Amino acid sequence: MRAGTAVKCPVCSSANGVRCVESQALRDSTRFDCEACGEFEISRHALVTYFKSQSGSLTTFQRAALSHLLNSASQAGGGPMISMDWMERFVGNARLPSPPKQATNLIRLIGNRFIETGEGYVLDSATDTPRVGALNANMFSQLCKELEARNLIQAIEYKIEGDSCDDIMQFRSSYGLTLDGWERYEAEQSGRVAGRNGFIAMKFGDEILDLFLKETIKPAIKDGIGYDLVDLRDVSRAGVIDNIMREQIRDAAFVLVDLTHDNSGAYWEAGYAEGLGKPVVYLCERAKFDNAKTHFDTNHCTTVLWSAENPKDLRFELIATLRRSLNLFAPAS
Ligand SMILES: [Zn+2]
Numbered sequence: 001m002r003a004g005t006a007v008k009c010p011v012c013s014s015a016n017g018v019r020c021v022e023s024q025a026l027r028d029s030t031r032f033d034c035e036a037c038g039e040f041e042i043s044r045h046a047l048v049t050y051f052k053s054q055s056g057s058l059t060t061f062q063r064a065a066l067s068h069l070l071n072s073a074s075q076a077g078g079g080p081m082i083s084m085d086w087m088e089r090f091v092g093n094a095r096l097p098s099p100p101k102q103a104t105n106l107i108r109l110i111g112n113r114f115i116e117t118g119e120g121y122v123l124d125s126a127t128d129t130p131r132v133g134a135l136n137a138n139m140f141s142q143l144c145k146e147l148e149a150r151n152l153i154q155a156i157e158y159k160i161e162g163d164s165c166d167d168i169m170q171f172r173s174s175y176g177l178t179l180d181g182w183e184r185y186e187a188e189q190s191g192r193v194a195g196r197n198g199f200i201a202m203k204f205g206d207e208i209l210d211l212f213l214k215e216t217i218k219p220a221i222k223d224g225i226g227y228d229l230v231d232l233r234d235v236s237r238a239g240v241i242d243n244i245m246r247e248q249i250r251d252a253a254f255v256l257v258d259l260t261h262d263n264s265g266a267y268w269e270a271g272y273a274e275g276l277g278k279p280v281v282y283l284c285e286r287a288k289f290d291n292a293k294t295h296f297d298t299n300h301c302t303t304v305l306w307s308a309e310n311p312k313d314l315r316f317e318l319i320a321t322l323r324r325s326l327n328l329f330a331p332a333s
Pocket of ligand 1: 009010011012013014020034035036037038067
C-alpha cells in the first residue's frame, strides 16, 4: 500500500476492518488506497458532494457497486479519477453483477490463483466481497456456500494465520476448484459463458452515429430482444482500455461492429469476437456501403445497413438477424 494517513474509506466505509490511506494528489483531488476498493482519486468537489454530505450520501447498494467498479478498475491497472460528471453518470446506472456473474468472478479468482501459484485461494470476505461484486460479506459467504454445495469449489487445506502469541490465531480454509469448477473456469476464459448484454465496437465522436446509437440501436435491442447494448464509454473506467474491451467482448452474448468509418479498431474487435466464436453482426451506413463497400474480408458476413433517415428498416433487420444468431424465437403475435 502507499504511504499516507490512515482514514475510513469514503466508498466502502472500511467495512470489515479493511485498511485505507489517503494522500494528496497532484490535482485538486485526494488519492485513496483501500484494501477493498483499490487505488482511486476523488475530486474535491465530488468528495464533498457525494461522500461527506448527508444529502448526497450514497445507498449501501451504490457503495457496494462503486467499490466493485473501483476494485475491477484497479485490477485492470488504472486508478480511476472520480469527478462530479463521473459520479452523476454512475449514480444513475449503479449496478452490481448478477449472482451468476458473481459466481463466475469467484471461480475466476480461485482458478487464476491456482494457475499462477499452484496454491489454493484463501477467501477473505473483506477484500473478496468487492472483488466479486457481492452486496456485503454475508451475501459473499452465501455465494461461497452455494458454490461449495454445487460442487464447483472445495476447501483443500486449512491454514493457520498469525504466528506469534499476540496474534489471534485464525483457521481459514484455502479453496480450489473441483473438476466441474475447472470446466466452468475454462468455458468462461474462452468466452462461452455469455452475459445478457451485447457489445458494440464503433468509431466514437461521430455525431450522426452517436445519436443513432442512442436513439435507435440501443432501444431497438432492448425492446426487441431484452438485451442491453454497451459500448466502451458505458464501461469506461480508467485502466488498460484494451483489457477492459477484451473483457467486455468475452462476456458479451453478441457483438455489433459498425464499419461506416473503416475504423481499424472496430475491425480488430470484430476479429477478436469472431475468434471467440461470438455471434458478430456488422453494421454500415447505407450511403457509405453503396459507395465504397466495407473491407473485402467482411463481404461474406451479415451486414445490416442503416440510415439515420429510416431507422425502422434497421430495427426490423437487426432484430431479425440477432434472433437468428442467438437462436431466439420471435414472440408469438
Ligand atoms: Zn474502500
